[in-house]
Amino acid sequence: MEIAVASGKGGTGKSFVAANIGYAISRERETVLVDCDVEEPNLHLFFPGIPSSVPVTTRLPVIDEDSCTLCGKCASFCRYGALTVTQSGVLFLKDLCHSCGGCEIVCPSGAISEEESVIGRVDTLRIPPHLTLISGILNVGEIKSPTVIKAAREAASGSPLVIYDAAPGVTCPVVETLSGCDVCILVTEPTPFGLHDLDLAVQLAALLGVPSGVVVNRSTPGADEALRFCERHELPVLLDIPFDREIARIHNRGGLLSQVDTAWADTFRDLFYRAEALSEGGL
Numbered sequence: 561m562e563i564a565v566a567s568g569k570g571g572t573g574k575s576f577v578a579a580n581i582g583y584a585i586s587r588e589r590e591t592v593l594v595d596c597d598v599e600e601p602n603l604h605l606f607f608p609g610i611p612s613s614v615p616v617t618t619r620l621p622v623i624d625e626d627s628c629t630l631c632g633k634c635a636s637f638c639r640y641g642a643l644t645v646t647q648s649g650v651l652f653l654k655d656l657c658h659s660c661g662g663c664e665i666v667c668p669s670g671a672i673s674e675e676e677s678v679i680g681r682v683d684t685l686r687i688p689p690h691l692t693l694i695s696g697i698l699n700v701g702e703i704k705s706p707t708v709i710k711a712a713r714e715a716a717s718g719s720p721l722v723i724y725d726a727a728p729g730v731t732c733p734v735v736e737t738l739s740g741c742d743v744c745i746l747v748t749e750p751t752p753f754g755l756h757d758l759d760l761a762v763q764l765a766a767l768l769g770v771p772s773g774v775v776v777n778r779s780t781p782g783a784d785e786a787l788r789f790c791e792r793h794e795l796p797v798l799l800d801i802p803f804d805r806e807i808a809r810i811h812n813r814g815g816l817l818s819q820v821d822t823a824w825a826d827t828f829r830d831l832f833y834r835a836e837a838l839s840e841g842g843l
Contacts, residue, residue, distance in 0.1 A: 562722045563835055564741040564770070567748065568757025570728035573777035573801070574747045576811055577831075578725035579606045581745075584818040584828035585721070586691035592719040596737040597727040598680065598696040598708040605814050607693050611683035616696075616711040617676040618659045618704060623650045627671035634663040634672060655703055680708040682715050692719075706736040713737075729757075730764045738765060743839035744772040745798060745831075750779055750786040758786075762793060773798040773838050775831070796838060799831045 565578040575597070582593035583606075595603040604611070621634075621643075632645040642656035643663060654677075664672040679702040683695040696712030698705055705727070713736075716722045726737040738744055744765045748758040758774070765772040773796040776786045780803045790797050801807070810817050818825040 561720065561836065561839070562724065562741045563832075563839075564724045564726050564738045564744045566726040566734060566738065566744055566746055566761055566765075567728050568730065568746070568759070568761035569753060572728075572747045572749045572754060573775075574728065575602055575725050576817075577745065577747050577775055577777070577801075577828075578723055579603055580816055580818040580824070580828045581832050582691060582693075582723050583816050584825045585723075585832045586687075586689075587825070588690075588829075590690045590692075590720060592692045592694060592716045592722045594712050594716050594722060594724045595693070595695040596709045596712060596724050596733065598698040598705050598712070598733065599727065601695045601697055603693060603725055604683070604685070604695055606816055607685060607687050607691075609685045609687065611685040611693075611695070613681045613683050614715075615678045616680040616682060616708045617678050618707050619661065619674040620654055620657055620659065620677045621652065621663050621672050622675050623652065624671045624673070625649060627669050629669050629671070631668060633666050633668060637662050637666045659707075679704055680711075682708070682712050684715060692716075705733040709733055709736045730760045734761075734764065735768070738768050738770055741770050743835050744770045745775055745835055746772050746795075747775045747777055748786055749777055750783040752785075755785060755789050758789065759793075762795065771838050771841075773835060775799045775801065777801045778803040796834075798834045798838075799827065 567574040595601040635643040635645045640656045642653050644651040680698040685693045694715050696708040698708045724737050727733040746761050748754045774790050779800045818828045
């Protein structure tokens with residue numbers, strides 16, 4: 561079972577929801593919580609500890625200038641413009657490289673080889689009794705978020721229950737996270753910006769064939785725009801979280817609502833089971 565927690569925009573409470581679901585359901589079964597917001601991971605703030613780390617690497621071409629004949633076949637092959645051949649040498653732009661290895665294959669003089677380049681890491685922390693936190697972390701200055709997300713997902717592979725905290729938005733990192741998931745929980749706030757970006761996230765989940773339901777966070781009495789949006793789009797509202805000062809106080813000090821309040825722990829556990837039912841065609 562793979563559940564993605566996503567949002568159309570940042571700041572809606574996506575990580576708050578993911579962390580609380582993960583903690584609540586882990587009280588009764590083995591759970592893996594994966595932070596796929598690799599540019600700004602923050603789930604570790606809720607679960608302090610010393611993790612084990614493994615590097616994430618990608619392969620980049622290295623040009624041997626003495627062997628290179630400046631034939632230009634590598635540049636002609638590269639559809640991303642990572643290689644440009646000039647009269648004085650080969651210009652390589654690593655941020656455009658997709659590490660496909662094609663340039664090495666087409667080089668007739670064998671002037672191109674590949675080397676491993678570290679772009680991030682995956683941290684793993686065991687939290688008794690039944691929770692494992694996996695965090696993908698992209699190095700500063702690197703741009704290949706999907707590569708680190710893929711490594712974090714692979715670290716969780718084989719686990720019976722995995723909850724992914726996706727990056728905000730609807731770009732490549734989110735596509736990498738949602739692809740192949742059984743269900744997606746979309747967290748929104750009842751504001752014009754929140755609903756505009758929720759619409760984009762709903763379209764992405766539908767395009768990927770992932771059934772989705774909505775959690776409305778910071779809900780206020782009389783602000784029914786989010787509920788009307790969900791009704792128009794035939795989206796189940798899985799949970800409505802009120803705009804509450806005590807909830808904000810617990811969250812802002814790095815606490816878990818489901819850890820300090822047993823009633824909320826039951827609520828987030830029920831949210832998991834509603835999402836599970838949605839993945840099976842229920843609700």
